[in-house]
Amino acid sequence: MATIKLDNVTKRFRGERELCNIYGINLEIRDGEFFCLIGPSNSGKSTTLRAIAGLVSLDEGRVYIDGVDVTDLHPSKRHLAMLFETLALYPNRTGYENIASPLRTRKVPPEEIERTVLEVARLLGLEHLLNRLPETFSGGERQRVAIARALVQRPRVYLLDEPLGALDARLRLSMRGELKRLQRDLGQTMVFATHDQEQAMALGDRIGVIGAGVIQQIDAPQDIYLKPKNKFVAKIIGKPQMNFFECEITDEGNKRLLVNPAFRIDMTSFKPDFSGRAKNNSVILGIRPTDIDISDQKESQDWVPAQVHISEPLGNKQILDFRTGDKMIRTVVRPDVSYELDETKWLNFRKERLHLFDRETGVSIF
Amino acid sequence: MSKVKLKLEHLTKVFGDLIAVNDLCVDIFDNEFVCILGPSGCGKTTTLNMFAGLERPTSGNIILDDKVINKLPPQKRDIGLIFQDYALFENMNVYENLAFSMRVKRRPRREVDSKVREVAQAVEVSHILKKKYGSLNPGEMQRVAIGRTMISGPSVFLLDEPLDNLDADMRVTMRAELKRLQKDLGKTMIYVTHDQEEAMSLADRIMVMESGLLQQMDSPQEIYNHPVNKFVAGFIGTPPMNFITCKLESVNGKLMLNSLKGAFSMDVSEVVRRLDEGKLQNEIIVGIRPENVSVNIDGSQSEKGKAIVLRVEPLGPELVIEVALEGESDNVIRVLTEPGRIPGTGAEIEIIFRQDKIHLIDPMREKVLI
Numbered sequence: 001m002a003t004i005k006l007d008n009v010t011k012r013f014r015g016e017r018e019l020c021n022i023y024g025i026n027l028e029i030r031d032g033e034f035f036c037l038i039g040p041s042n043s044g045k046s047t048t049l050r051a052i053a054g055l056v057s058l059d060e061g062r063v064y065i066d067g068v069d070v071t072d073l074h075p076s077k078r079h080l081a082m083l084f085e086t087l088a089l090y091p092n093r094t095g096y097e098n099i100a101s102p103l104r105t106r107k108v109p110p111e112e113i114e115r116t117v118l119e120v121a122r123l124l125g126l127e128h129l130l131n132r133l134p135e136t137f138s139g140g141e142r143q144r145v146a147i148a149r150a151l152v153q154r155p156r157v158y159l160l161d162e163p164l165g166a167l168d169a170r171l172r173l174s175m176r177g178e179l180k181r182l183q184r185d186l187g188q189t190m191v192f193a194t195h196d197q198e199q200a201m202a203l204g205d206r207i208g209v210i211g212a213g214v215i216q217q218i219d220a221p222q223d224i225y226l227k228p229k230n231k232f233v234a235k236i237i238g239k240p241q242m243n244f245f246e247c248e249i250t251d252e253g254n255k256r257l258l259v260n261p262a263f264r265i266d267m268t269s270f271k272p273d274f275s276g277r278a279k280n281n282s283v284i285l286g287i288r289p290t291d292i293d294i295s296d297q298k299e300s301q302d303w304v305p306a307q308v309h310i311s312e313p314l315g316n317k318q319i320l321d322f323r324t325g326d327k328m329i330r331t332v333v334r335p336d337v338s339y340e341l342d343e344t345k346w347l348n349f350r351k352e353r354l355h356l357f358d359r360e361t362g363v364s365i366f
Numbered sequence: 367m368s369k370v371k372l373k374l375e376h377l378t379k380v381f382g383d384l385i386a387v388n389d390l391c392v393d394i395f396d397n398e399f400v401c402i403l404g405p406s407g408c409g410k411t412t413t414l415n416m417f418a419g420l421e422r423p424t425s426g427n428i429i430l431d432d433k434v435i436n437k438l439p440p441q442k443r444d445i446g447l448i449f450q451d452y453a454l455f456e457n458m459n460v461y462e463n464l465a466f467s468m469r470v471k472r473r474p475r476r477e478v479d480s481k482v483r484e485v486a487q488a489v490e491v492s493h494i495l496k497k498k499y500g501s502l503n504p505g506e507m508q509r510v511a512i513g514r515t516m517i518s519g520p521s522v523f524l525l526d527e528p529l530d531n532l533d534a535d536m537r538v539t540m541r542a543e544l545k546r547l548q549k550d551l552g553k554t555m556i557y558v559t560h561d562q563e564e565a566m567s568l569a570d571r572i573m574v575m576e577s578g579l580l581q582q583m584d585s586p587q588e589i590y591n592h593p594v595n596k597f598v599a600g601f602i603g604t605p606p607m608n609f610i611t612c613k614l615e616s617v618n619g620k621l622m623l624n625s626l627k628g629a630f631s632m633d634v635s636e637v638v639r640r641l642d643e644g645k646l647q648n649e650i651i652v653g654i655r656p657e658n659v660s661v662n663i664d665g666s667q668s669e670k671g672k673a674i675v676l677r678v679e680p681l682g683p684e685l686v687i688e689v690a691l692e693g694e695s696d697n698v699i700r701v702l703t704e705p706g707r708i709p710g711t712g713a714e715i716e717i718i719f720r721q722d723k724i725h726l727i728d729p730m731r732e733k734v735l736i
Contacts (some may be wrong), residue, residue, distance in 0.1 A: 168560070169561065170606070173605065173606070177677060177688060181676065181677060184677075195533075196534070198681060201679065201681050202679035202680075202681060202686070203679075221682075222708075225682040237682070238683075239534065239535070239538070239682075240535070240538050241538075288682075288683070290682075290683040309542070310542050310545050310546040310549070312545065312566070312567030312568070313567065313590075314563060314567060315566060315586070315587075315590040315602065315603045315655075316590075316603070316655065316657045316702070319538070319567065321542050321546075330542075332683070335590075341546075341549060
């Protein structure tokens with residue numbers, strides 16, 4: 001049981017820099033929460049986890065666990081378990097000894113070690129691996145043994161740094177299910193760093209998006225997806241990626257338009273009123289591939305003409321790429337529609353699903 | 367119908383006591399984009415290496431344009447291989463990279479120049495000929511790599527997981543570009559991958575392999591909708607197909623499919639009518655894709671189909687709900703639906719299978735019957 005709080009945490013690496021700097025990180029992680037930290041590589045995820053674990057010294061800010069300031073506490077005294085992407089199991093020790101190793105270091109009595117290891121092995125279905133060496137384990141089994149080794153320590157918090165990164169797609173899918181169920185059963189706080197938006201969306205009770213060492217947004221998965229606070233968040237969450245177009249907000253007579261060389265969209269009746277919220281009225285329009293309608297004819301002035309570039313079937317849906325001028329527009333549609341290459345179609349960006357970002361700052365203007 | 371470009375006749379490759387490729391009989395047509403798909407160790411790379419001439423078949427024939435090419439050395443085959451890392455020179459510009467193989471062969475300068483410009487135009491890199499290869503973006507690199515192989519004029523291109531080391535967003539963009547480029551060039555391409563989504567998105571037809579054997583060869587949509595066996599059904603599609611072992615029982619003249627402990631039951635009289643009775647067994651595996659299971663989150667109206675929510679994954683435009691049949695906690699079923707109301711963990715909901723979308727699978731031979 002544990003809450004975590006990072007209060008204005010800054011870490012600048014000097015000289016040889018292995019990790020990304022972080023600046024003014026404020027984070028409150030609730031008790032029993034599955035918290036996902038997502039960002040591209042070198043965005044500060046690992047540094048943040050290490051700041052919680054106490055593996056890096058901070059330049060500024062404090063770290064609290066259960067309300068107690070642990071900033072100056074040695075990592076071993078924080079009662080956290082950290083799991084890295086590279087699952088360093090001891091190759092010459094059996095599954096049992098690998099799981100038992102943190103307890104042996106702590107000089108736990110042998111009977112207790114045995115009881116704990118067997119209990120955790122049963123929980124994770126690892127009994128058959130206890131007498132075998134890691135070289136005989138599959139990817140998923142290695143993963144589970146590494147998790148078991150973290151579990152026996154009975155930590156207050158689990159910190160996981162891309163723990164599913166090395167697994168193939170199918171295994172990743174099933175392991176993430178197991179991980180979430182395990183976390184729920186244990187009821188313990190987990191902080192999970194990943195660059196994979198699908199993993200973050202699937203696992204997180206809440207997601208923290210981090211970029212360039214700064215927290216960009218913290219929210220529940222569906223809220224982040226529907227209301228990204230800036231273009232960085234909009235781009236990293238959702239697959240295929242959101243489409244972006246540079247536009248000007250222009251008033252003509254009593255009409256308010258979004259204008260781009262390829263289209264003019266009437267936003268007169270759009271709420272809220274966003275005029276004057278972007279510098280020079282220069283914005284970036286964002287629209288997700290799933291929020292675009294396709295038609296054979298121009299159904300209103302807002303519809304955008306575009307040529308079919310390529311279609312990619314994916315079974316239960318298809319990705320359909322269109323060209324308009326030199327821009328590509330990616331859409332996701334039903335699997336059973338089929339068009340000729342280079343055929344002209346009309347596209348409609350659903351207005352209630354539009355995003356507008358200030359072109360200079362990238363910040364959402366409504 | 368296009369003409370056959372590459373024909374495999376009983377192609378087999380044995381390493382010691384391992385049959386890596388087992389009696390492959392396949393026709394690949396001119397201008398076709400074929401993906402060879404399978405998990406690691408399925409024989410896909412060995413097959414590609416035999417096309418390229420890097421491995422000699424143990425038995426059987428590879429026939430290119432009606433000529434057996436089994437014993438032809440790689441450079442004499444009308445086949446160009448594009449490696450995973452492209453193997454181009456970072457410090458040379460695009461022009462020099464494209465010209466390299468012709469210069470090594472000491473072709474006349476004018477011939478080299480006109481060929482390079484022709485190919486550069488085809489793969490749309492004419493505007494960056496003077497740029498260093500190392501400074502290009504991944505899309506440009508891919509086009510240069512294909513251009514470099516085109517220079518020697520092969521009629522078939524082989525690609526070995528070329529998108530493997532790109533990040534997820536770039537992969538989606540690159541595969542769209544590659545697919546369009548192949549349509550524009552009109553060349554036969556054979557592409558090896560372990561990634562089912564990549565194979566689905568790129569291929570005109572997919573060759574699914576497992577344990578050295580061809581499992582199925584069809585268009586992506588055909589394979590998705592009509593897999594021939596349990597392996598293909600489970601390998602293609604994400605989230606993967608659900609499999610539930612059921613008993614087939616006759617009740618009051620209706621044929622009912624019941625899960626082993628009876629938590630799930632459906633009338634399949636209509637579905638089974640299409641089947642030859644002789645093929646039916648008492649125990650049968652039901653396969654159903656997650657998008658073909660619907661849920662009633664206000665709970666079950668009837669006695670059957672009750673399920674408990676284990677986990678919910680909101681994925682943005684989609685919602686994955688993982689449920690267990692009531693009293694059958696090992697029967698976990700994934701449902702793919704639209705994000706509307708989201709049920710909580712532990713909630714009791716009703717699941718309904720779309721009758722016209724279920725597959726029935728013979729548990730012994732793992733053949734898909736419907």
